[in-house]
Amino acid sequence: MINYIVFGLLGLGLLFAVIRFVKGPQLSDRVVSLDTFNMIVIGLIVLIALVYNNNLYLDIAIVYSILAFLETIVFARYLEGRHGNH
Amino acid sequence: MAIISQIFLLLGAVFYLLGGLGILRMPDTFDRIQAGTKATTLGAFSILLGVGFAQPGWLLKIVLIIIFIAISNPIGSSVIAKATYKSYEKPTNLKRDDIKELFGGEINE
Amino acid sequence: MKHIATFLVLFVIYGLLTNFVIDELLIGALVSLVLTIFIAKYTNYSIDYKLPIRLAVFLFAYLPVFFGQLVLANLDVAKRVLSPKIPLNPGFIKVKTDLKGDFAKLTLANSITLTPGTLSVDIDGDYLYIHTIDVKENDPAKFRQQFTQLFEKILGVVFND
Structure with a gap:
């Protein structure tokens, strides 16, 4: 029962992040919402590990968090370079 | 043990929801970064601890993920904030702006 | 001192990420050794006797x-x-x-x-x-x-x- 509530709340959080991603007036808002989206997905992966009782999903969560960090840094670099030097 | 785990999971989900709501409702980018980072960091910690209480054998890996998130998430948001400050117009309702002197006139107008 | 501590930290992280099989641990020790040499060469930090207090x-x-x-x-x-x-x-x-x-x-x-x-x-x-x-x-x-x-x-x- 509690699993349904938790997954539902996380889904709502994802929905809000996606709405901001679609609406976001500036590119930077989209990068921020992507960051939040990634963090919520990490939580989802860890929850799936608990539900399926499988250790391997934790490794996926580690790799996903590393990739999410790199993604954030790369997008921020791109953002900085686009307007920064002229 | 199961009760504690479920309380942590529920709290984590609520914080994640607040993070999403903060991203949606806050009026400018910097406030969105603040709300998003804080809420998702504690949400992630809480859900990870909840899973750790349910499966104590996984605790080592979970602590590793927690350490990594605690280091990487604030760095990521700082980098986004700096890039945003450099590349877009400032919010109009600022009470004070000390960073202007750091970047001088070399950004935007 | 600095090298040993760095090696131990890297090796423990590697151990946490894998199962405790002897082959994997050997590879992990090798990878940690190479990384230790590079990290100690290119970054600047020091480890001293006050470490337990700091920790x-x-x-x-x-x-x-x-x-x-x-x-x-x-x-x-x-x-x-x-x-x-x-x-x-x-x-x-x-x-x-x-x-x-x-x-x-x-x-x-x-x-x-x-x-x-x-x-x-x-x-x-x-x-x-x-x-x-x-x-x-x-x-x-x-x-x-x-x-x-x-x-x-x-x-x-x-x-x-």
Whole structure:
């Protein structure tokens, strides 16, 4: 029962992040919402590990968090370079 | 043990929801970064601890993920904030702006 | 000393990520050895005899304060997000820090990002640039006491001599 509530709340959080991603007036808002989206997905992966009782999903969560960090840094670099030097 | 785990999971989900709501409702980018980072960091910690209480054998890996998130998430948001400050117009309702002197006139107008 | 400590940290992280099979541990030792040589060559840090004290202060003074501030920050975010009209009073401020060393400054910046109403934007030399959601009193002399003093005291014990 509690699993349904938790997954539902996380889904709502994802929905809000996606709405901001679609609406976001500036590119930077989209990068921020992507960051939040990634963090919520990490939580989802860890929850799936608990539900399926499988250790391997934790490794996926580690790799996903590393990739999410790199993604954030790369997008921020791109953002900085686009307007920064002229 | 199961009760504690479920309380942590529920709290984590609520914080994640607040993070999403903060991203949606806050009026400018910097406030969105603040709300998003804080809420998702504690949400992630809480859900990870909840899973750790349910499966104590996984605790080592979970602590590793927690350490990594605690280091990487604030760095990521700082980098986004700096890039945003450099590349877009400032919010109009600022009470004070000390960073202007750091970047001088070399950004935007 | 420095090499041995770095090697041990890398090897333990590798061990946590894999199962304890003898082949994998051998490969892990090899990878850790190569990484240790590169890390020790290209980055600048030192490990001394005061490490246990620093570790104890970090674990028993820094972490409780940090988690307390994190929970407070989230309650603050919840309060702002759930109120019908969001109360905002933003500004960018500059605070001087006494901490030496990149890692100490990084830890301070991360801690400040996760405390109520603040977000560190940049570090330039000894100055931290912070975005705050609520500029209470517009007086540069009080910023330091208001935002960074709590963590600076603890981190000063952990990282400085």
